[in-house]
Amino acid sequence: MSEGSQRAECYDVAVIGAGVVGCALARRFTLDGARVVVLEKAEEVLDGASKANSAILHTGFDAPVGTLEADCIRAGHAEYREIRERMGLPLLECGALVVAWTAEEAARLPALMDAARANGVDDVAPLTAAETRTLEPRLGAGVAGAFRVPGESLIDPWSAAHAYLAQALINGAELRYGAEVLGGRFEGSWSLATAAGTVAARLVVNAAGLYGDIVEERLTGASTFQIRPRKGQFVVYDKTAAALADHILLPVPGERTKGIVVCRTAWGNLLVGPTAEEQDDRATAALDGATLEMLRQRAEAILPALAGHEVTAVYAGLRPATEEKGYRVRADASRGYIAVGGIRSTGLSAALGLATHVRGLWDEPLRPLADPLWPEMPNLAETAPRDWERPGNGGIVCHCERVTRREVEAALTGPLPARTFAGLKRRTRVTMGRCQGFACGAELAEITAGRLAQPMLPDAATREGGDD
Structure with a gap:
């Protein structure tokens, strides 16, 4: 491969982990003009710590005073409120x-x-x-x-993260599933060995959540924090x-x-x-x-x-708590590495603020996108009109949560389609209601047949009911 081809294959930023923080990081770097790849070891995004939380958008009133956590929650809270109407996100x-x-x-x-x-x-x-x-x-x-x-305030934690990543993807970022980071070598830029092949990047941002310390040890030889x-x-x-x-x-x-x-x-x-x-x-x-x-x-x-x-x-x-209470964010400019570890229960509220903070740790001039594309997320909140109230929706599939066939079909397509049944649940709330999928599991299995990386069986809804 020629030197020019090698440069073309090298990303500006590799974000490790597609939880809510990784999704926000991908969005920020992409909007600022970087060529970004997101490496997720699972077959679906939000498959680790981000799949279960209390869905509160915090102000940071009770964060430790004068800390990075407090600053990022405050900034994240403000940015969510600023962008949420444009993205169709509830509040x-x-x-x-x-x-x-x-x-x-x-x-x-x-x-x-x-x-x-x-x-x-x-x-x-x-x-x-x-x-x-x-x-x-x-x-x-x-x-x-x-x-x-x-x-x-209360929000939908999954549509928020999906919106952040979808905006990155429609503006040029890439997402690789099954791409567990196994090791890496830095020689002016990173060569990352992943389960999905080798990835080259000038900057690596470790947002691997529950596995952040393991990833850091694989890349640098030792970890500065313990999950x-x-x-x-x-x-x-x-x-x-x-x-x-x-x-x-x-x-x-x-x-x-x-x-x-x-x-x-x-x-x-x-x-x-x-x-x-x-x-x-x-x-x-x-x-x-x-x-x-x-x-x-x-x-x-x-x-x-x-x-x-x-x-x-x-x-x-x-x-992903650590042995210390605070966030474990550290930049090593000498080898293009930033760790974003120990982001505990406040990660949902702080994600956008963290992304802005981490971008500021990389002393690299970029040209922000002049007119970025903006996705609009489907509304699942009870505070605004739902798809079941609109004509031509294909009928209600999940009656407990009033999810339509059109919503299910839409969740299986687009820039960030569901790849697992758990991912479909987070995008639509199918099977998350009173009957936990007893009534709609068979129809969902028929709709999703051949369309998920991990196929569901007719009774899969009941088996996965804990992933609310």
């Missing part, structure tokens, strides 16, 4: 209440509000116990006080329960975790979770009956009326 502006249930917790509220103001969230407002009950009359006994954070997977389990109540809470109900946070949240979802359910359980396994987030029962009991203590509502789904996910 349920419900606000949050940080609720104290004991006198000791109530005594900590002023310091938490001071920290929020230090993080630039200066519209927090204290509430007495009576004022809290006026805003949320269904709260259980024992409320000692609260404060309100108006900017906390310590943290499992979060969730309980999802039926749509009838969503009317019980107007706000995101947050606990007074602990030293290690934000605690258990009760909130609506953009899809019209009511969500409880997550737990925070350390484990060694990076791949499997097993559900535990006793823990799920604890979540139910805690939720029903917060909102006693939940006791009369049905749980329609349970799921668990892993967060």
Whole structure:
């Protein structure tokens, strides 16, 4: 191969990992004019930590003050609000209440509000116990006080990440599946050995999430951080329960975790979770009956009326925590490498801000796209009209979530088509409702036959029901 051909085959940026952070990174570098390739080891995007979260767009009011995390959440929150209408992304502006249930917790509220103001969230407002009950009359006994954070909102976490990556792809980026990074050599540029072949790039950005430390060791010989997977389990109540809470109900946070949240979802359910359980396994987030029962009991203590509502789904996910609390972002300019590690539960909110920050770590002049293309995502949120309300939709396939055949067909095509059944679920919400696919699994198997990299069987919906 000639020297000119070798240059043509060398990407500007290789992003390792197609979670929400990797998708945002691909978008930012592409819009700034870089030639980008995204390397994903799975057969679908959002297949690791990004497949399970609480779907909250945080303001960063409770982030550690003065940290990169706080800065990126604030910037990511602002950019999501700036671009979301153009991309068709939902935003349920419900606000949050940080609720104290004991006198000791109530005594900590002023310091938490001071920290929020230090993080630039200066519209927090204290509430007495009576004022809290006026805003949320269904709260259980024992409320000692609260404060309100108006900017906390609910979004669809998967359509956001899909939109970021789709914009990168329609503007020239490339995506390779089954491309686990096995090693690499840097000699002025990177030669990456992947399971899908060799990839050359001038800059490598490691956004491999739960495997970030392993990837860093494979590329540099040692890792500067160690992933310590943290499992979060969730309980999802039926749509009838969503009317019980107007706000995101947050606990007074602990030293290690934000605690258990009760909130609506953009899809019209009511969500409880997550737990925070350390484990060694990076791949499997097993559900535990006793823990799920604890979540139910805690939720029903917060909102006693939940006791009369049905749980329609349970799921668990892993967060890529590390041995330190903060984000582990590090640039090695001498060999064109940036690590984006330890992006825990705030990754959804911080992704766009992180992408801008990481772009600033690469001292490389680029020519931003003058008139980039913008994708528009299908709406799955209950806050705006859905496809089932429009004519010519082919009929409803999944009646629990009111997903049409046209929506399913669209999710199997386009710049970022579903490649697995789990990916189809995240794009459409098929089988995520009350019957968990019992009624529509066979029809979905017929529609998707020969069109998925991992074919589904007629009963696959039930088997994958935990990937809510």
